[in-house]
Amino acid sequence: MAHDPNCIFCKIAQGQIPAQVVHSDTELIAFKDIHPKTPMHLLIIPRAHIESLQQVDASHQEILGKMLVLAPKLARENGSPDGFRTIINTGRVGGQEVYHLHIHVLGGPSSVGR
Numbered sequence: 001m002a003h004d005p006n007c008i009f010c011k012i013a014q015g016q017i018p019a020q021v022v023h024s025d026t027e028l029i030a031f032k033d034i035h036p037k038t039p040m041h042l043l044i045i046p047r048a049h050i051e052s053l054q055q056v057d058a059s060h061q062e063i064l065g066k067m068l069v070l071a072p073k074l075a076r077e078n079g080s081p082d083g084f085r086t087i088i089n090t091g092r093v094g095g096q097e098v099y100h101l102h103i104h105v106l107g108g109p110s111s112v113g114r
């Protein structure tokens with residue numbers, strides 16, 4: 001699997017730096033955002049290094065589907081059963097800070113109604 005040795009999310013995926021992991025399988029890992037913007041703020045990432053949504057093609061359809069399918073399950077399991085917000089920041093214009101594809105999953109009880 002392709003990893004970028006300078007990528008912080010690759011390091012998390014490989015267990016080289018710590019994170020509060022809420023899901024791990026052969027293809028995906030999900031963990032709590034270090035600066036949560038809502039009571040539940042998770043990041044779902046592929047283990048393989050994909051820079052952003054700008055770099056994807058038809059070969060990524062399955063992994064992208066798996067990332068999205070995981071979101072409601074993790075929201076339910078992490079205190080946001082009544083819905084959540086998903087965000088994918090892409091590239092400079094999208095305000096992307098970490099160049100390893102990730103889906104933000106935001107929610108939690110006190111974000112209801114926002």
Ligand code: AMP
Nearest residue numbers: 008019032033034035089095096097098
């Ligand atoms: P963005 O690339 O703009 O979608 O945002 C990157 C997100 O990664 C931000 O919400 C950061 O708080 C989060 N983040 C950066 N470093 C870490 C880390 N080591 N562990 C968990 N979350 C992180």
Ligand code: ZN
Nearest residue numbers: 007010049100
């Ligand atoms: Zn990476």
